[in-house]
Amino acid sequence: MSSATHTSLAGWPTALTVDGRVEGDRAVLLPRGELVHGCAQVLARTLAGLPDTVRSVDLDMREVSFMDTAGLQFLEALDTYGRRRRVPVTATGWNEQPRRVLETAGLDPGDPLNGPATRREPVPSAVVMERTQQLDLLRTEVEHLRRAIAGRPVIDQARGVLMATHACSPDQAWDVLREASQLSNTKLRKVAAVVTAGAGGEEPPASPAVRRALRTAIDRCLN
Missing domain, CATH: 3.30.750.24 (STAS domain)
Known part of the structure; x- marks a missing residue:
């Protein structure tokens, strides 16, 4: 089955x-x-x-x-x-x-x-x-967080998404974004856009390098 x-x-x-x-x-x-x-x-x-x-x-x-x-x-x-x-x-x-x-x-x-x-x-x-x-x-805290980040700039939105999905602190979420940006040699805003697009169920315009960098950054910073 x-x-x-x-x-x-x-x-x-x-x-x-x-x-x-x-x-x-x-x-x-x-x-x-x-x-x-x-x-x-x-x-x-x-x-x-x-x-x-x-x-x-x-x-x-x-x-x-x-x-x-x-x-x-x-x-x-x-x-x-x-x-x-x-x-x-x-x-x-x-x-x-x-x-x-x-x-x-x-x-x-x-x-x-x-x-x-x-x-x-x-x-x-x-x-x-x-x-x-x-x-x-x-559940209420996560839902409030999701609503609050909707009106914020994309980097703040991405940090909120990471905090909600990985139960991490704001500093840890920032470290993930920065690490992924450095690993993929991609602007921080573009990395953040990938995170927020993924959370919204959209197909983000991300290269395989950015996706790999995000996986690596999450493993390094949150585990």
Whole structure:
């Protein structure tokens, strides 16, 4: 089984695929790519295709390289499936950047749906409410940031995009732009335009050199 979605981040196309297999009454799913806009729908389609004989679903997240707040919707889709079908679900093996987002959202990166406090006993309602509020606040902050950067110059917009998608500081976002500009020998404004165009779903007028420079700069400055 396999489902996929395509999106664009910082000027280059990326894809999320969800492969899987069924072992007896256990489904093992392997998402690959980035948890961004549309990822929850991809997972929902994959889960809908599982046979009725499945009694547990385990996601191996080692091949997920990046997530933004859409990744929280991905987890909600998995949790909803588990509750509706009354089967245990897990999502383990998270990489560095997704782990930071999960921690910011107040979730356990070891297994955000079944953390240590929830494995043996129900989660107190107060904890559930607090976690829900944390998730709502995170989504609201990102949405406000996206709206605020819309009216700013392109370099400020690009910094805001990087901050929203990579959960980084303003200084780190600036370092990414500057590093990519130097690596590709391209004006900073043109690099920023690539980032903002990619975030808006447009096809940016970027050379392969600029795209490679952005990837390298993100790895160097944010990891």
